[in-house]
Amino acid sequence: MLIAAWFMNCYTYNMNTVDIKFVAKEGVCVPVYKTAGAAGADICAYIDKDVVIKKGTRAIVPTGLFCAIPEGYEIQVRPRSGLAAKNGVTVLNTPGTIDSDYRGEICVILINLGDEDFTIHNGDRIAQLIVAPVTQGQFVRVAKLDETERGAGGFGSTGVKA
Secondary structure, eight states: OHHHHHHHHHTOOOOOOOOOEEEEOTTOOOOBOSSTTOSSEEEEOOOSSOEEEOTTOEEEEEEEEEEEOOTTEEEEEEOOHHHHHHHOEEETTSSEEEOTTOOSEEEEEEEEOSSSOEEEOTTOEEEEEEEEEOOOOOOOOOSOOOOOSSTTOOSSTTSOOO
């Protein structure tokens, strides 16, 4: 019996939660986590008429949601993997950041990198929201930075060399 209790304790976790107050226009799909372990809450398009994103172009898609994010947190807007894998449609500025002091409507910048035009209908799941803590850095001017093995190498500099 003790072993079973210990085993259950090892695999039990406390999900951290933060209250996100929101206002939604009439008929809006509210953000929803589709599974108990989901990190992202799906959000949907809130549009009067279909939006066609031609291949190679982008569109700003409204959601009808307005949030009050607690200070010390942000909401990140991220792509939905199925939309990207099946259609080549993704969030352009991923992850997009919604700051705690923003009170406007959440809109999603979608880009169609697929081979065909893509149509968004009202209520389609278009992105997911991740609630994350924010750490603000203090930028301190110095005369010189410390040396590292990598130095100024970037953009693949640590990969395989020919």
